[in-house]
Amino acid sequence: MNRTVLDLWVGVFVAVGVAAVLFLALKVGNLASANIGETYRLQANFDNIGGLKPRAPVKSSGVVVGRVTEITFDPNLYVAVVKMDVDKRYSFPRDTFATILTSGLLGEQYIGFEVGGDTEMLKPDATITKTQSAVVLEKLISQFMFNKAAESPKAPEQ
Amino acid sequence: MTRLLRAMGARTVDGIWRLGFATRFFLAILARSGTSFARFQLTIREIFSTGVLSLIIILVSGFFVGLVLGLQGYETLQRYGSSEALGILVALSLVRELGPVVAGLLFASRAGSALTAEIGLMKTTEQLKAMDMMAVDPIARVVAPRFWGGVISMPLLAALFSTMGVFGAWFIGVVFIGVDDGAFWSQMQASVDFRYDIVNGVIKSVVFGFAVALIAVFEGYDSAPTAEGVSRAITRTVVNSALAILALDFVLTSFMFRGNG
Numbered sequence: 001m002n003r004t005v006l007d008l009w010v011g012v013f014v015a016v017g018v019a020a021v022l023f024l025a026l027k028v029g030n031l032a033s034a035n036i037g038e039t040y041r042l043q044a045n046f047d048n049i050g051g052l053k054p055r056a057p058v059k060s061s062g063v064v065v066g067r068v069t070e071i072t073f074d075p076n077l078y079v080a081v082v083k084m085d086v087d088k089r090y091s092f093p094r095d096t097f098a099t100i101l102t103s104g105l106l107g108e109q110y111i112g113f114e115v116g117g118d119t120e121m122l123k124p125d126a127t128i129t130k131t132q133s134a135v136v137l138e139k140l141i142s143q144f145m146f147n148k149a150a151e152s153p154k155a156p157e158q
Numbered sequence: 159m160t161r162l163l164r165a166m167g168a169r170t171v172d173g174i175w176r177l178g179f180a181t182r183f184f185l186a187i188l189a190r191s192g193t194s195f196a197r198f199q200l201t202i203r204e205i206f207s208t209g210v211l212s213l214i215i216i217l218v219s220g221f222f223v224g225l226v227l228g229l230q231g232y233e234t235l236q237r238y239g240s241s242e243a244l245g246i247l248v249a250l251s252l253v254r255e256l257g258p259v260v261a262g263l264l265f266a267s268r269a270g271s272a273l274t275a276e277i278g279l280m281k282t283t284e285q286l287k288a289m290d291m292m293a294v295d296p297i298a299r300v301v302a303p304r305f306w307g308g309v310i311s312m313p314l315l316a317a318l319f320s321t322m323g324v325f326g327a328w329f330i331g332v333v334f335i336g337v338d339d340g341a342f343w344s345q346m347q348a349s350v351d352f353r354y355d356i357v358n359g360v361i362k363s364v365v366f367g368f369a370v371a372l373i374a375v376f377e378g379y380d381s382a383p384t385a386e387g388v389s390r391a392i393t394r395t396v397v398n399s400a401l402a403i404l405a406l407d408f409v410l411t412s413f414m415f416r417g418n419g
Contacts, residue, residue: 003199006202006203006206007202009206009210010202010205010206010209010210012210013205013206013209013210013213013311013314014205014314016314016318017209017313017314017315017317017318018314020314020317020318020320020321021313021314021317021356021360023321024253024317024320024321024324024356024359025352025356027343027347028249028253028320028324028346028347028350028356029253029347029350029351029352029355029356055351055354108349
């Protein structure tokens with residue numbers, strides 16, 4: 001095989017291979033959509049994080065605005081400390097409510113920001129004070145059972 | 159009894175000796191690979207024979223693996239009412255594991271065996287010795303370009319395999335079964351992380367490329383210079399490459415994915 005044809009084939013091969021990597025990065029992976037450039041650090045304390053994991057998304061109104069970077073346990077306060085990187089383009093009021101939510105019934109858990117009305121914004125490295133823990137299914141069920149048990153004696157009277 | 163022990167000892171010593179020889183051979187290739195980059199045409203020729211000529215089998219197998227993954231994944235996922243997660247299942251299993259591993263196995267049997275046969279036959283017909291006589295270093299002229307050709311081809315082939323697999327799963331899942339197109343891609347994108355999944359997959363395929371290419375050229379160079387010796391060397395290439403890929407895959411996976419994702 002002569003040299004130009006050979007070079008052409010190898011060139012095509014390399015180009016197609018690089019295109020495949022790009023396809024994987026852009027179409028299969030989330031390089032384009034979750035490309036968070038400049039970020040700032042926020043922190044929030046939760047009583048119970050449920051199944052929240054590092055790299056979980058932080059969403060506001062359903063839009064991904066950041067990612068959880070680190071989850072640690074504070075031995076003095078007995079709470080979970082969640083650190084997250086939030087996109088610099090977005091700033092949130094100081095009374096923003098951070099809630100651990102679940103996408104779908106069995107989906108992954110994420111942090112949802114519900115924006116308050118404060119005029120002052122959260123500064124980098126600030127701690128969000130208003131938080132709500134993850135819903136633990138067992139607790140929910142036991143509460144429900146407890147309520148039912150409390151109700152049931154009335155039932156025969158009706 | 160003594161004979162059994164002696165046989166065991168001989169095998170162990172032999173194995174360690176070969177391992178040491180392979181390591182020195184690897185270092186010799188690295189030290190003399192200047193030629194394969196200075197005269198890049200030599201390496202391009204090898205990329206053609208290992209990479210371009212392996213394209214058909216890689217693309218077709220990737221597509222079929224994707225088809226099967228799509229069908230089987232859908233079958234299981236729809237029991238739990240989450241058939242939209244098909245994209246996640248297919249993309250993660252291909253990018254993290256199946257892409258590099260299966261492409262590596264195919265690459266070892268398609269290109270690795272050819273490399274061994276070529277170098278082994280060169281040795282049998284004393285072409286390597288003839289080169290040495292003409293003061294042409296056979297490692298720099300013959301072995302190193304083949305090694306680098308394999309190393310360069312392998313990650314590209316693995317990426318193509320994964321891409322074809324995803325496309326195959328899309329074809330069966332979205333076009334034939336009727337999984338929602340938007341959900342298929344968006345759920346996939348939401349849970350496949352570039353750094354964590356794709357880069358780790360590429361790292362795996364690069365490591366496999368080094369392992370397979372090294373085993374192939376080493377077995378060829380080390381083969382007994384007879385017809386039988388060459389055929390044995392080819393067998394060893396395929397077997398050792400497969401074992402090396404699977405063992406390395408386990409080691410790499412246990413370092414990369416610790417289950418905290």
